Amino acid sequence: MSVATAQPLTAPAASSAAVAPLPVLGRDVSVPLVTGGEVGYAALDYAASAPALQRVWDDVAAYAPYYGSVHRGAGYLSQLSTDLFENARRTVADFLGCRDTDHVVFTRSTTDSLNLLAHALPVGCEVFVFETEHHAALLSWRGARVTFLDAPRTPGQAVETLERALAARDPHGPALVCVTGASNVTGELWPVRELAATAHAHGARIVLDAAQLAPHHPVSVTGLDVDWVAFSGHKLYAPFGSGVLAGRADWLTAAEPYLAGGGASRTVARRADGGVDVEWHESTARHEAGSPNVIGAYAIASACTALTEAGFAALAAREGELVARLRAGLAEVPEVRVLSLFGEDAPRVGVLSFVVEGWNSSHFAAALSAEYGIGVRDGLFCAHPLVRTLLGGDPGEAGECGAPEGAPGERSLNAIRVSFGAGTPDEHVERFVNAVRELVTRGARWTYRTEGGRCVPAV
Numbered sequence: 001m002s003v004a005t006a007q008p009l010t011a012p013a014a015s016s017a018a019v020a021p022l023p024v025l026g027r028d029v030s031v032p033l034v035t036g037g038e039v040g041y042a043a044l045d046y047a048a049s050a051p052a053l054q055r056v057w058d059d060v061a062a063y064a065p066y067y068g069s070v071h072r073g074a075g076y077l078s079q080l081s082t083d084l085f086e087n088a089r090r091t092v093a094d095f096l097g098c099r100d101t102d103h104v105v106f107t108r109s110t111t112d113s114l115n116l117l118a119h120a121l122p123v124g125c126e127v128f129v130f131e132t133e134h135h136a137a138l139l140s141w142r143g144a145r146v147t148f149l150d151a152p153r154t155p156g157q158a159v160e161t162l163e164r165a166l167a168a169r170d171p172h173g174p175a176l177v178c179v180t181g182a183s184n185v186t187g188e189l190w191p192v193r194e195l196a197a198t199a200h201a202h203g204a205r206i207v208l209d210a211a212q213l214a215p216h217h218p219v220s221v222t223g224l225d226v227d228w229v230a231f232s233g234h235k236l237y238a239p240f241g242s243g244v245l246a247g248r249a250d251w252l253t254a255a256e257p258y259l260a261g262g263g264a265s266r267t268v269a270r271r272a273d274g275g276v277d278v279e280w281h282e283s284t285a286r287h288e289a290g291s292p293n294v295i296g297a298y299a300i301a302s303a304c305t306a307l308t309e310a311g312f313a314a315l316a317a318r319e320g321e322l323v324a325r326l327r328a329g330l331a332e333v334p335e336v337r338v339l340s341l342f343g344e345d346a347p348r349v350g351v352l353s354f355v356v357e358g359w360n361s362s363h364f365a366a367a368l369s370a371e372y373g374i375g376v377r378d379g380l381f382c383a384h385p386l387v388r389t390l391l392g393g394d395p396g397e398a399g400e401c402g403a404p405e406g407a408p409g410e411r412s413l414n415a416i417r418v419s420f421g422a423g424t425p426d427e428h429v430e431r432f433v434n435a436v437r438e439l440v441t442r443g444a445r446w447t448y449r450t451e452g453g454r455c456v457p458a459v
Contacts (some may be wrong), residue, residue, distance in 0.1 A: 181213030187351030242296025329433030
């Protein structure tokens, strides 16, 4: 596969024939419209938090009566919970195609996972990160020497940019590359396998931010040859405040515990001088101090199992068809400009951002919600440098709701993001495209005002 068309997929393409959306919580929720009546809610903000799979909810509910303290009790419920927790770790390792020697550490989120890895960096480690990353990947490396790489305009340029940067570094010191698998702004797939090969060729390691990739495509640590993977449960249909950092054990084992406390320590003894001697665990427990979120870990494992059993490759193929229909529908509205780094034909997951000529993006998103029952997101999506690049400069401050924006010759202040996944019915995407077309051609049917910097219906 050439660099220019590289896709970080680890499973063969599969037919989406007869593949139905997976049942998720909230699929039957109705919401009121400002124009009167109610409509079934179209949740199209998966990139922020995906709705929980019904399977995950049922599994957690079935376990809840047996909840017990993990790793700390001789009682039956404690032992059951411990087995559940450790089995969840193995399920996640299998889902990610981890190496036998890899550690799977349960965290609170992708942000927490990357901060944990930042805490474990060897002394003198240099970090390389593209300016197009989510803030979790941009801001986690406090205390490290960070080289920010310019936004590439093709997958091949991304590899070339990293190659030049790594070639100029001191080859004798440790280095880490952090890269996304799929952009949380454009949904575009990054050439992860090629970037990993480039990093390793220069003696660097690489961590994959899979927050937006893992819910949409199979991810394999061994297949992509990355050193670590980080992702969040709340984007993988298991929104219970858990995340994962999976990968090589050596840096994690050599680092001081991310949090000091019970669970991370093997033995603790008072010294004669009044101090304390501590022997820390060398396993995953080293960075899981305190009572772990066993329900969150189990929810992630349940989601991994559900996606695998449903046929993840087929789900991804169905999503690809929805993306194609969405792009084709928006292309028929001249006022809509879809944001992209790699070009209109770049492969992407079910995440797409755009601006509408003549519209304040907050106003447009508010109208989609209030008049059509469609939930999307507007703003800069915790990726300010990337959105600035895509919009052509500093977005600045948004104007008053309803004020014209993005007129010919002007640039937009922020963007609108629509995102979906394995639980999205075809009808939701169709309704969204029709709503965009109606708003652009007819305008909003309600009046809106600015409140707390956001547009809201004036009622």
